[in-house]
Amino acid sequence: MYRKVSDSTVRRLSLYLRILEDVEDPRGTVSSEDLADQAGTTAAQVRKDLSLFGSFGKRGLGYLVPELSGRLRQILGLDREWRVALVGAGRIGAALFEYPGFRSRGFEIVAVLDHDPAKIGERWGNVTIEDVAHMEEVFAETATQILIMAVPARAVQELVDRAVAAGVRAVLNFAPAQVKVSQDVALKDVNVVMELEALSFTLSQGREGR
Amino acid sequence: MYRKVSDSTVRRLSLYLRILEDVEDPRGTVSSEDLADQAGTTAAQVRKDLSLFGSFGKRGLGYLVPELSGRLRQILGLDREWRVALVGAGRIGAALFEYPGFRSRGFEIVAVLDHDPAKIGERWGNVTIEDVAHMEEVFAETATQILIMAVPARAVQELVDRAVAAGVRAVLNFAPAQVKVSQDVALKDVNVVMELEALSFTLSQGREGR
DNA sequence: AGGTGTGAACACTTTCACAGCA
DNA sequence: TGCTGTGAAAGTGTTCACACCT
Numbered sequence: 001m002y003r004k005v006s007d008s009t010v011r012r013l014s015l016y017l018r019i020l021e022d023v024e025d026p027r028g029t030v031s032s033e034d035l036a037d038q039a040g041t042t043a044a045q046v047r048k049d050l051s052l053f054g055s056f057g058k059r060g061l062g063y064l065v066p067e068l069s070g071r072l073r074q075i076l077g078l079d080r081e082w083r084v085a086l087v088g089a090g091r092i093g094a095a096l097f098e099y100p101g102f103r104s105r106g107f108e109i110v111a112v113l114d115h116d117p118a119k120i121g122e123r124w125g126n127v128t129i130e131d132v133a134h135m136e137e138v139f140a141e142t143a144t145q146i147l148i149m150a151v152p153a154r155a156v157q158e159l160v161d162r163a164v165a166a167g168v169r170a171v172l173n174f175a176p177a178q179v180k181v182s183q184d185v186a187l188k189d190v191n192v193v194m195e196l197e198a199l200s201f202t203l204s205q206g207r208e209g210r
Numbered sequence: 211m212y213r214k215v216s217d218s219t220v221r222r223l224s225l226y227l228r229i230l231e232d233v234e235d236p237r238g239t240v241s242s243e244d245l246a247d248q249a250g251t252t253a254a255q256v257r258k259d260l261s262l263f264g265s266f267g268k269r270g271l272g273y274l275v276p277e278l279s280g281r282l283r284q285i286l287g288l289d290r291e292w293r294v295a296l297v298g299a300g301r302i303g304a305a306l307f308e309y310p311g312f313r314s315r316g317f318e319i320v321a322v323l324d325h326d327p328a329k330i331g332e333r334w335g336n337v338t339i340e341d342v343a344h345m346e347e348v349f350a351e352t353a354t355q356i357l358i359m360a361v362p363a364r365a366v367q368e369l370v371d372r373a374v375a376a377g378v379r380a381v382l383n384f385a386p387a388q389v390k391v392s393q394d395v396a397l398k399d400v401n402v403v404m405e406l407e408a409l410s411f412t413l414s415q416g417r418e419g420r
Numbered sequence: 421a422g423g424t425g426t427g428a429a430c431a432c433t434t435t436c437a438c439a440g441c442a
Numbered sequence: 443t444g445c446t447g448t449g450a451a452a453g454t455g456t457t458c459a460c461a462c463c464t
Contacts, residue, residue, distance in 0.1 A: 014407045059441045060444045075412030095305035170409040186412040188405045195398045198225045199380040202396040204287030269424045415452040
């Protein structure tokens with residue numbers, strides 16, 4: 001639909017939405033400068049980002065908060081529910097499952113899978129932990145669209161390959177491994193150790209990081 | 211020490227190191243192309259990244275694995291131990307505390323703090339959960355260098371301000387809030403919802419993400 | 421021959437500056 | 443007047459291509 005939207009732009013769009021959601025006056029307006037201040041960027045950047053998707057500001061006034069947040073939700077695809085499967089019911093999987101921020105954004109965890117016989121059958125909230133061996137059936141039954149991988153590094157590539165073969169087109173990977181997927185699959189990595197290493201680098205070297 | 215090293219370069223350096231650590235022949239050599247394949251980048255990129263820090267490859271041969279990994283560890287500041295304090299002993303804090311990948315990289319969690327009287331005094335491994343009210347003393351006693359914030363969004367700014375005033379110069383923030391710090395403090399955010407939103411965007415729009 | 425190190429070309433992102441609309 | 447939307451300029455990061463070393 002839209003072409004050439006950079007990763008950093010998408011990140012900022014999420015941020016703008018979060019800012020709009022707890023602005024003082026939810027019926028009022030915000031200027032690009034207001035948003036920029038809160039987001040830690042520049043007014044020009046905000047306008048450039050938004051202008052990629054049309055022009056929905058009022059000159060001399062700014063942006064109407066309800067209109068802009070609605071538009072951002074639509075752009076980000078948050079005007080619907082996403083069906084998410086969590087693979088890996090260990091410590092990280094549990095913390096993710098409990099995190100309330102997903103559901104409130106429309107990300108519904110509809111399945112939890114694990115490999116460990118001791119965990120299979122256990123009930124978490126309103127889902128039962130399934131055997132990862134039956135991944136394909138579970139994804140079909142639950143109409144899974146997004147995969148969260150919280151398994152050990154050595155297991156992740158094979159499981160992702162199976163999930164992709166079963167039709168999943170978006171993966172959020174917590175395993176510290178470089179997963180290879182074809183171009184038509186969206187993949188994001190979350191790697192806390194890498195973030196710490198970036199801090200370590202900045203502390204060790206001159207001060208230019210952020 | 212080194213100037214103008216981009217964020218993406220630092221990220222890749224971490225990745226190169228991880229790749230080197232589980233290369234088949236730990237006494238052998240790797241070429242920039244080998245590394246690039248594993249890291250999902252190009253050989254030229256690998257050479258550019260490394261050349262920022264000197265030239266330690268052998269023409270016609272590649273890089274000696276032990277030498278390069280040692281050098282990368284040094285560049286990233288991983289040739290020492292970092293003393294980390296964890297603020298927030300909730301679900302996310304607990305998952306982070308248990309994660310073995312930190313210690314193996316030299317990040318030692320030397321203090322855990324929380325606000326909840328029910329948790330204060332509890333023992334996690336070899337640390338006792340302290341009252342966040344005593345943050346300054348705890349940081350001084352433990353010589354904390356890096357802060358991990360796993361607290362609710364509303365609490366994070368004030369706590370980071372206090373930590374910075376107490377001398378901390380690096381913060382890894384898990385709270386979904388935009389924390390403001392002065393230029394000389396390194397700050398990284400980990401925001402899983404934002405990553406999911408980026409996936410949602412890619413799924414909703416045309417296929418150009420990754 | 422094989423593979424590094426690097427200037428130059430290219431691509432992408434951010435900032436500037438201002439025309440134009442409410 | 444106030445603030446958006448946007449071409450053009452500046453800045454940054456990536457890729458190319460090749461000289462050079464082993």
